[in-house]
Amino acid sequence: MKVRLATVWFGGCAGCHMSFLDLDEFLIDLAEKVELVYSPVVDVKEYPEDVDVCLIEGAICNEDNLELLHKIRQRTKVLVSFGDCAVTANVPAIRNQLGLGNAESVLQVAYIDNAQHNPCLPKEDGIVPPLLKKVLPVHEVVNVEHFLPGCPPPADRIKALVGQMLAGVEPKLEGAQLKFG
Amino acid sequence: MILNDLLQIKDQERAARKKTTLRCCMAAGCMSSDSKGVKEQLEKAVADAGLQDTVEVRGVGCMKLCCEGPLVQADPQNALYIKVTSENAPSIIAALKGGKAEAAQTDPDAAFFKKQLSIVLANSGVVDPDRIESYIALDGYQALHEVLHEMTPKDVVDTMVNSGLRGRGGAGFPTGLKWGTVAKSPGAKKYVICNADEGDPGAFMDRSVLESDPHAVLEGMAIAAYAVGADQGFIYVRAEYPLAITRLQTAIKQAKQLGVLGSGIFESPFNFTIDIRIGAGAFVCGEETALMASVEGKRGTPRPRPPFPAESGLFGCPTLINNVETFANVPAIYRNGAEWFAGIGTEKSKGTKVFALAGKIKNTGLIEVPMGTPLRTIVEEMGGGAPGGAKIKAVQTGGPSGGCIPSQHLDTPVDYESLGKLGSIMGSGGMIVMDESTRMVDVARFFMEFCMDESCGKCIPCRAGTVQMHNLLEKILDRRATPRDLLKLEELCDMVKNTSLCGLGQTAPNPTLSTLRFFRNEYEELLQPEAHGPKGNGEAKKQTLTT
């Protein structure tokens, strides 16, 4: 039976997923061993049950992220914080430095102050998720089994971690493979 | 100044004593409830009644039962008036002539007073701290004279070693050993420093000693200076103690005028001057290397030891640092002998210890008890237990560096080793009593916040570790923490304790560790189950993905 793999994209630039695609021919080996059951690159709307491993890109920024993350934790055996945004909250969390009201401040700057046409805050209940008061790294919300730092993690680093997992050994990255940034 | 001059002052002072003495507390506690006004009214009433020749109104230092101040003691009537106001003060004079005093009284022979043994506080509440003659009348500066003329510096150190006195600042390092090390350190210039940067929350022993009996500290410093070969002393006192500073300034001036400080003291070749350095509000400056940096005019941050101050201290010279209470013990030791002192207390902790009794306790104030006195005697008999008959839950000693001793250990004798075994420390003498209404996690959080605010910021474990420990304690109190957070807290406590640069950081986790040791259930009751998903770290991590 193939390993049921998911990848998810929260608050991040998609760079980690681009790096994942940089795995090049390893993707073909991977395709023989895993089934990609949920990902921004496949068209599945609902996060499935009984997922073996999920690579999580991005920080937890809004209520949709939060809700989906809890669902992922419930339905997944092994979570991997994939890239600096997931591991440290990274650039999305810079707004945290503004303290209370930071979500409102960044919306104001982005959608009102710098708007060239039709300045207004995006607001549509049930469609546009409200921002969290504080952007969080994934492990501050749910338990995470493995960490894959890097902005983005280079393809060989992804290959090393995923390769170890598929080989059935406890994944362990060392030295410069753990470099942030 | 020779011995005869000193004895003459003593005789004159004694001869000038009047039939009746009214001692009125003029330490900061009573002065904050208008004891100055009380004293003025007493003096006025004495004048009005024409009793100037038979009644003396003497402003004295702390009379110990601070919660009942302002205090006035009439002798030989042995009447102790409490909560005296400037309105009812004249009635005390009337009572001397058979009238009725309106001011309330308390029993001066109650356990609070009778169980005390005063060495450090012997003059407190008796001598007038503003008059050196008052100190001399009670044998003041005779020990210094004897030391300078009858003993070699080595004899002085040996006596201190034999007395068994240990540092009263908290750590309990043998004083004689410290003096000996400084005495042996090579160097033409040496310093003696009195650490009066008392900063533990709830502690006011050193302030009281300085306000009540400043000359004892000066005499102690001078004896120490002779022993180690120093000619310059500094008293580092915190700016928050303005009255203590004023009294010290007065005392130093008088001592210089009389020639018991300065050049050629008691016509010996020994010179010793004392200057005051005032702290600027940093708790960490009570740490000796930070204190010395501050005296040197630098930023008050500690540095790694070794080298210890005894080898390389102030301005790089060998330096002796002791705290106020340690120095205040010194004159009595040389007056009465090392054997006398060593006969008091326990095998390893000699002499007495002054405690500032505070918190949920009936009799708040200053006590001095022989080492080895059980905590229960202090808290229940002397302190009178918690107000309203509440049950005592714990006693906190050692301030932010100490721990909480739970009520089941109240029979512990007060000495350095016994308190250490319970995860607390003797500390400088703060003793805060807590009753059943106190939440121990709150206590831990309070002290952690204190250490976090007072960390100097030099080393990372203390600067950043206290912040994270405080965060975790807040999280626990907010009922947001999980068992994993508690583990994180314990791990940080261990790390900060073992890796911080100075005593502040190394002991900052103590209140948390000690409340965790005795009141772990109070932490656990506040914890939430892991909200991190049903498949937590434990089992899932071990699974690999081979299928």
Add this chain to the structure above:
Amino acid sequence: MAAKTLTIDGKQISAEEGATVLQAADEAGVKIPTLCHLDGVYDVGACRLCLVEIAGVPKLLPACTTQVAEGMVIHTDSERLRKYRRMTLELLFAERNHVCAVCVANGHCELQSLAYNQGMDHVRYEYNFPKWSVDNTHRLFGMDHNRCILCTRCVRVCWHIEGAGTKNVAGRGGKAHIISDLNMSWGQSYSCTECGKCVQACPTGALFHKGSTAAEMERDRTRLEFLVTAREKKQWITGEE
């Protein structure tokens, strides 16, 4: 100068009397992690990364300020020390805003490389996300307090190598921060000689040359070494030699 023999991580070595454990270890090829230490400047023992275990001493001691003694048995890499080092680094990362991805020193940062060499794959403590300013008032240099770890290397090179005394520390605990002169903006400093030694000394991206962008801030420590050797040994060495 008498020689002392000691054991570091099982290796028998000899070191000059008066040498620090750090120097002795370095000569013996044992690498002890450091952060506040900088060759040529006096040590303060503040970062606690170089703490080592010395047999018979109950406390951990900083290798940078502890002198070698005859017969010392030192362990520099026990499991306990590794754990404390990782925690120290995690505390630093959580303390201010260290966003490697957008930092001028990315790839040339001692904090960053220490973190991965000590196996720090994530920070278990909650990030503080404090609000610190960036001082861009100086003509040549900038100071981003968000990236400062308060190692005080800049303060020490400014006072003890340049002798200008511009940089200093103000505030206490978590509020401690580096200042110029009497807490004025760097550009207004009267004493700054614009020598740039502080920028060379900084282990992170807190001090940088203006105009450098993410990952561009490389440092030339040989400049400091040059000055120190010139002063201490009266030798004017150049990089090429």
